[in-house]
Amino acid sequence: MGLIEELKQAILTGDLRRAPELTERALGDGMSPLAIMELACTPAMLEVGDKFKKGEIYVPEMLVSAMAVKAVLKALEPALQSAPALFAASIVLGTVKGDLHDIGKNLVGFMLEGAGVKVIDLEVDVSPGTFVDAVRTHKPNFLGMSALLTTTMPYMQETILLLKEAGLREDVRVIVGGAPVTEEYARQIGADLYAPDAARAQEMLRALIS
Numbered sequence: 001m002g003l004i005e006e007l008k009q010a011i012l013t014g015d016l017r018r019a020p021e022l023t024e025r026a027l028g029d030g031m032s033p034l035a036i037m038e039l040a041c042t043p044a045m046l047e048v049g050d051k052f053k054k055g056e057i058y059v060p061e062m063l064v065s066a067m068a069v070k071a072v073l074k075a076l077e078p079a080l081q082s083a084p085a086l087f088a089a090s091i092v093l094g095t096v097k098g099d100l101h102d103i104g105k106n107l108v109g110f111m112l113e114g115a116g117v118k119v120i121d122l123e124v125d126v127s128p129g130t131f132v133d134a135v136r137t138h139k140p141n142f143l144g145m146s147a148l149l150t151t152t153m154p155y156m157q158e159t160i161l162l163l164k165e166a167g168l169r170e171d172v173r174v175i176v177g178g179a180p181v182t183e184e185y186a187r188q189i190g191a192d193l194y195a196p197d198a199a200r201a202q203e204m205l206r207a208l209i210s
Protein backbone atom coordinates (compact mmCIF):
# COMPACT_ATOMS: atom_id res chain seq x y z
CA MET A 1 0.00 0.00 0.00
CA GLY A 2 1.37 3.46 -0.89
CA LEU A 3 1.97 6.11 1.76
CA ILE A 4 -1.06 8.18 0.78
CA GLU A 5 -3.35 5.14 0.81
CA GLU A 6 -1.98 4.21 4.27
CA LEU A 7 -2.71 7.74 5.48
CA LYS A 8 -6.24 7.56 4.08
CA GLN A 9 -6.78 4.29 5.94
CA ALA A 10 -5.39 5.79 9.17
CA ILE A 11 -7.96 8.61 8.86
CA LEU A 12 -10.79 6.22 8.04
CA THR A 13 -9.99 4.10 11.09
CA GLY A 14 -9.30 7.14 13.28
CA ASP A 15 -5.73 6.06 14.05
CA LEU A 16 -4.45 9.10 15.95
CA ARG A 17 -0.89 7.77 16.22
CA ARG A 18 -0.35 6.65 12.61
CA ALA A 19 -2.04 9.64 10.94
CA PRO A 20 0.50 12.31 12.04
CA GLU A 21 3.37 9.84 11.71
CA LEU A 22 2.48 9.10 8.06
CA THR A 23 1.96 12.83 7.41
CA GLU A 24 5.49 13.57 8.58
CA ARG A 25 6.81 10.81 6.35
CA ALA A 26 4.93 12.21 3.36
CA LEU A 27 6.35 15.70 4.07
CA GLY A 28 9.80 14.14 4.39
CA ASP A 29 9.30 12.55 0.96
CA GLY A 30 8.79 16.05 -0.46
CA MET A 31 5.02 16.00 -0.75
CA SER A 32 3.35 19.40 -0.33
CA PRO A 33 0.83 20.01 2.51
CA LEU A 34 -1.85 20.77 -0.07
CA ALA A 35 -1.24 17.50 -1.94
CA ILE A 36 -1.47 15.59 1.35
CA MET A 37 -4.81 17.25 2.10
CA GLU A 38 -6.19 16.77 -1.39
CA LEU A 39 -5.02 13.20 -1.93
CA ALA A 40 -5.58 11.75 1.53
CA CYS A 41 -7.69 13.90 3.87
CA THR A 42 -10.41 15.17 1.56
CA PRO A 43 -11.14 11.79 -0.12
CA ALA A 44 -11.09 10.07 3.28
CA MET A 45 -13.59 12.54 4.73
CA LEU A 46 -15.81 12.28 1.64
CA GLU A 47 -15.84 8.52 2.16
CA VAL A 48 -16.65 9.00 5.87
CA GLY A 49 -19.54 11.31 4.94
CA ASP A 50 -20.82 8.83 2.41
CA LYS A 51 -20.72 5.94 4.90
CA PHE A 52 -22.50 8.10 7.47
CA LYS A 53 -25.22 8.96 4.97
CA LYS A 54 -25.72 5.26 4.18
CA GLY A 55 -25.95 4.41 7.89
CA GLU A 56 -22.78 2.30 7.73
CA ILE A 57 -21.07 4.37 10.45
CA TYR A 58 -22.31 6.69 13.19
CA VAL A 59 -21.26 10.01 14.79
CA PRO A 60 -18.49 8.49 17.02
CA GLU A 61 -16.72 6.99 13.98
CA MET A 62 -17.13 10.28 12.10
CA LEU A 63 -15.63 12.08 15.10
CA VAL A 64 -12.51 9.88 15.39
CA SER A 65 -11.85 10.34 11.69
CA ALA A 66 -12.20 14.11 12.17
CA MET A 67 -9.75 13.91 15.09
CA ALA A 68 -7.30 12.04 12.85
CA VAL A 69 -7.55 14.83 10.23
CA LYS A 70 -6.91 17.38 12.98
CA ALA A 71 -3.78 15.44 13.91
CA VAL A 72 -2.72 15.57 10.25
CA LEU A 73 -3.34 19.35 10.12
CA LYS A 74 -1.27 19.79 13.29
CA ALA A 75 1.59 17.86 11.70
CA LEU A 76 1.25 20.02 8.55
CA GLU A 77 1.12 23.33 10.44
CA PRO A 78 4.89 24.08 10.50
CA ALA A 79 5.16 23.40 6.76
CA LEU A 80 2.12 25.59 6.01
CA GLN A 81 3.44 28.45 8.11
CA SER A 82 6.93 28.38 6.64
CA ALA A 83 5.61 29.66 3.31
CA PRO A 84 6.94 33.18 2.64
CA ALA A 85 4.74 35.97 3.92
CA LEU A 86 3.66 37.79 0.77
CA PHE A 87 1.45 40.50 2.13
CA ALA A 88 -0.12 41.82 5.28
CA ALA A 89 -3.87 41.65 5.76
CA SER A 90 -6.23 40.27 8.35
CA ILE A 91 -9.31 38.09 8.43
CA VAL A 92 -11.89 37.36 11.07
CA LEU A 93 -12.74 33.70 10.52
CA GLY A 94 -15.27 31.31 12.04
CA THR A 95 -17.83 28.56 11.56
CA VAL A 96 -21.37 29.89 11.77
CA LYS A 97 -23.89 29.53 14.58
CA GLY A 98 -25.10 26.01 15.33
CA ASP A 99 -22.27 24.44 13.34
CA LEU A 100 -19.37 22.57 14.95
CA HIS A 101 -17.52 21.48 11.80
CA ASP A 102 -14.11 23.11 11.88
CA ILE A 103 -11.68 21.05 9.80
CA GLY A 104 -12.24 23.00 6.55
CA LYS A 105 -12.26 26.32 8.40
CA ASN A 106 -8.97 25.43 10.13
CA LEU A 107 -7.44 24.48 6.82
CA VAL A 108 -8.47 27.82 5.31
CA GLY A 109 -6.95 29.55 8.36
CA PHE A 110 -3.65 27.67 8.08
CA MET A 111 -3.37 28.37 4.36
CA LEU A 112 -4.01 32.07 4.89
CA GLU A 113 -1.58 32.30 7.79
CA GLY A 114 1.01 30.60 5.60
CA ALA A 115 0.51 33.41 3.09
CA GLY A 116 1.03 36.14 5.67
CA VAL A 117 -2.57 36.92 6.59
CA LYS A 118 -3.30 37.51 10.26
CA VAL A 119 -6.12 35.16 11.23
CA ILE A 120 -8.46 36.08 14.07
CA ASP A 121 -10.12 32.71 14.60
CA LEU A 122 -13.47 32.83 16.41
CA GLU A 123 -13.65 29.01 16.24
CA VAL A 124 -17.10 27.38 15.85
CA ASP A 125 -20.77 28.11 16.61
CA VAL A 126 -20.21 31.84 16.03
CA SER A 127 -23.36 33.94 16.16
CA PRO A 128 -23.94 36.81 13.69
CA GLY A 129 -23.59 39.27 16.60
CA THR A 130 -20.19 37.83 17.57
CA PHE A 131 -18.94 38.11 13.97
CA VAL A 132 -20.10 41.73 13.77
CA ASP A 133 -18.53 42.61 17.15
CA ALA A 134 -15.24 41.07 15.99
CA VAL A 135 -15.33 43.13 12.77
CA ARG A 136 -15.96 46.27 14.82
CA THR A 137 -13.12 45.46 17.24
CA HIS A 138 -10.44 44.09 14.92
CA LYS A 139 -11.23 46.07 11.74
CA PRO A 140 -10.09 43.19 9.48
CA ASN A 141 -9.82 43.39 5.67
CA PHE A 142 -11.88 40.21 5.36
CA LEU A 143 -14.61 38.35 7.16
CA GLY A 144 -14.60 34.60 6.44
CA MET A 145 -17.52 32.32 7.28
CA SER A 146 -17.65 28.54 6.96
CA ALA A 147 -20.79 26.36 7.10
CA LEU A 148 -21.11 22.59 6.61
CA LEU A 149 -24.81 22.16 7.30
CA THR A 150 -27.67 23.26 5.09
CA THR A 151 -29.47 24.27 8.29
CA THR A 152 -26.70 26.66 9.37
CA MET A 153 -25.91 28.29 6.01
CA PRO A 154 -28.62 30.96 6.49
CA TYR A 155 -26.61 32.46 9.36
CA MET A 156 -24.15 33.71 6.74
CA GLN A 157 -26.88 35.92 5.29
CA GLU A 158 -28.00 37.01 8.77
CA THR A 159 -24.44 38.07 9.53
CA ILE A 160 -24.20 40.10 6.31
CA LEU A 161 -27.52 41.81 7.10
CA LEU A 162 -26.35 42.60 10.62
CA LEU A 163 -23.10 44.01 9.25
CA LYS A 164 -25.18 46.33 7.05
CA GLU A 165 -27.33 47.40 10.00
CA ALA A 166 -24.19 48.14 11.99
CA GLY A 167 -22.86 50.30 9.11
CA LEU A 168 -19.82 48.04 8.72
CA ARG A 169 -20.60 46.26 5.44
CA GLU A 170 -18.47 48.56 3.30
CA ASP A 171 -15.47 48.17 5.61
CA VAL A 172 -14.92 44.48 5.04
CA ARG A 173 -14.96 41.95 2.20
CA VAL A 174 -16.97 38.85 2.99
CA ILE A 175 -15.75 35.43 1.85
CA VAL A 176 -17.83 32.29 2.38
CA GLY A 177 -17.28 28.57 1.89
CA GLY A 178 -18.06 25.08 3.11
CA ALA A 179 -19.35 21.92 1.43
CA PRO A 180 -23.01 22.97 0.89
CA VAL A 181 -22.16 26.56 -0.11
CA THR A 182 -22.08 27.44 -3.80
CA GLU A 183 -21.03 30.43 -5.84
CA GLU A 184 -24.67 31.15 -6.60
CA TYR A 185 -25.66 31.00 -2.94
CA ALA A 186 -22.80 33.35 -2.08
CA ARG A 187 -24.06 35.83 -4.67
CA GLN A 188 -27.67 35.53 -3.46
CA ILE A 189 -26.77 36.39 0.13
CA GLY A 190 -24.56 39.30 -0.89
CA ALA A 191 -21.14 37.86 -0.08
CA ASP A 192 -18.21 39.28 -2.04
CA LEU A 193 -16.32 36.03 -2.57
CA TYR A 194 -16.87 32.30 -2.61
CA ALA A 195 -14.04 29.77 -2.45
CA PRO A 196 -14.63 26.05 -3.02
CA ASP A 197 -11.47 25.13 -1.13
CA ALA A 198 -8.68 26.50 1.01
CA ALA A 199 -6.20 26.84 -1.85
CA ARG A 200 -8.68 28.97 -3.85
CA ALA A 201 -9.39 31.08 -0.77
CA GLN A 202 -5.68 31.79 -0.40
CA GLU A 203 -5.30 32.54 -4.11
CA MET A 204 -8.28 34.94 -4.16
CA LEU A 205 -7.17 36.89 -1.13
CA ARG A 206 -3.62 37.15 -2.43
CA ALA A 207 -4.86 38.42 -5.77
CA LEU A 208 -7.08 41.03 -4.12
CA ILE A 209 -4.44 42.30 -1.75
CA SER A 210 -1.61 42.48 -4.22
Ligand code: B1M
Pocket residue numbers: 041042045046048049050052053059060062063065066098099100101102103104105107108143144145146147148149150151175176177178179180194195196197198199201
Ligand atom coordinates in the same frame (compact mmCIF):
# COMPACT_ATOMS: atom_id res chain seq x y z
CO1 B1M B 1 -21.06 16.17 10.17
N1 B1M B 1 -22.26 16.34 8.62
N2 B1M B 1 -22.55 16.31 11.34
N3 B1M B 1 -19.75 15.87 11.56
N4 B1M B 1 -19.75 15.77 8.79
C1 B1M B 1 -21.56 16.44 7.26
C2 B1M B 1 -21.32 17.89 6.89
C3 B1M B 1 -22.65 15.72 6.33
C4 B1M B 1 -22.63 16.20 4.87
C5 B1M B 1 -22.49 14.17 6.43
C6 B1M B 1 -23.50 13.41 5.57
O1 B1M B 1 -24.64 13.27 5.97
N5 B1M B 1 -23.08 12.94 4.41
C7 B1M B 1 -23.98 16.10 7.08
C8 B1M B 1 -24.64 17.42 6.66
C9 B1M B 1 -25.91 17.22 5.86
C10 B1M B 1 -26.55 18.52 5.49
O2 B1M B 1 -26.49 19.53 6.12
N6 B1M B 1 -27.20 18.48 4.36
C11 B1M B 1 -23.50 16.13 8.53
C12 B1M B 1 -24.37 15.99 9.65
C13 B1M B 1 -25.81 15.66 9.37
C14 B1M B 1 -23.91 16.14 10.99
C15 B1M B 1 -24.73 16.06 12.29
C16 B1M B 1 -26.10 16.77 12.25
C17 B1M B 1 -24.85 14.55 12.64
C18 B1M B 1 -25.68 14.22 13.87
O3 B1M B 1 -25.37 14.62 14.95
N7 B1M B 1 -26.73 13.48 13.59
C19 B1M B 1 -23.78 16.72 13.32
C20 B1M B 1 -23.99 18.24 13.42
C21 B1M B 1 -23.12 18.86 14.50
C22 B1M B 1 -23.11 20.37 14.41
O4 B1M B 1 -22.31 20.93 13.70
N8 B1M B 1 -24.03 21.02 15.09
C23 B1M B 1 -22.45 16.42 12.70
C24 B1M B 1 -21.28 16.22 13.44
C25 B1M B 1 -20.06 15.94 12.91
C26 B1M B 1 -18.83 15.59 13.76
C27 B1M B 1 -18.71 16.44 15.03
C28 B1M B 1 -18.88 14.14 14.13
C29 B1M B 1 -17.67 15.80 12.72
C30 B1M B 1 -17.06 17.24 12.71
C31 B1M B 1 -15.80 17.33 13.54
C32 B1M B 1 -15.07 18.63 13.29
O5 B1M B 1 -15.18 19.31 12.29
N9 B1M B 1 -14.29 19.01 14.29
C33 B1M B 1 -18.41 15.66 11.39
C34 B1M B 1 -17.78 15.40 10.13
C35 B1M B 1 -16.32 15.04 10.20
C36 B1M B 1 -18.46 15.45 8.89
C37 B1M B 1 -17.95 15.09 7.47
C38 B1M B 1 -17.88 13.57 7.39
C39 B1M B 1 -16.62 15.66 7.04
C40 B1M B 1 -16.47 17.19 7.14
C41 B1M B 1 -15.01 17.56 6.92
O6 B1M B 1 -14.29 17.80 7.86
N10 B1M B 1 -14.54 17.53 5.64
C42 B1M B 1 -19.10 15.71 6.55
C43 B1M B 1 -19.29 14.97 5.23
C44 B1M B 1 -18.72 15.75 4.04
O7 B1M B 1 -18.40 16.92 4.11
N11 B1M B 1 -18.67 15.06 2.93
C45 B1M B 1 -20.22 15.85 7.51
C46 B1M B 1 -13.15 17.76 5.27
C47 B1M B 1 -12.88 19.26 5.09
C48 B1M B 1 -11.43 19.49 4.65
O8 B1M B 1 -13.73 19.71 4.07
O9 B1M B 1 -15.11 21.15 5.67
O10 B1M B 1 -15.86 20.79 3.26
P1 B1M B 1 -14.77 20.95 4.25
O11 B1M B 1 -13.86 22.19 3.85
C49 B1M B 1 -13.41 22.36 2.52
C50 B1M B 1 -14.29 23.26 1.66
O12 B1M B 1 -15.65 23.15 1.95
C51 B1M B 1 -13.71 24.64 1.84
O13 B1M B 1 -12.31 24.40 2.07
C52 B1M B 1 -12.09 23.09 2.60
C53 B1M B 1 -11.12 22.29 1.72
O14 B1M B 1 -10.03 22.97 1.33
N12 B1M B 1 -14.16 25.52 2.91
C54 B1M B 1 -14.04 26.88 2.80
C55 B1M B 1 -14.67 25.25 4.13
N13 B1M B 1 -14.89 26.37 4.81
C56 B1M B 1 -14.50 27.39 4.03
C57 B1M B 1 -14.51 28.78 4.25
C58 B1M B 1 -14.02 29.61 3.23
C59 B1M B 1 -13.59 29.08 2.01
C60 B1M B 1 -13.59 27.70 1.78
O15 B1M B 1 -13.95 30.94 3.33
C61 B1M B 1 -14.14 31.53 4.60
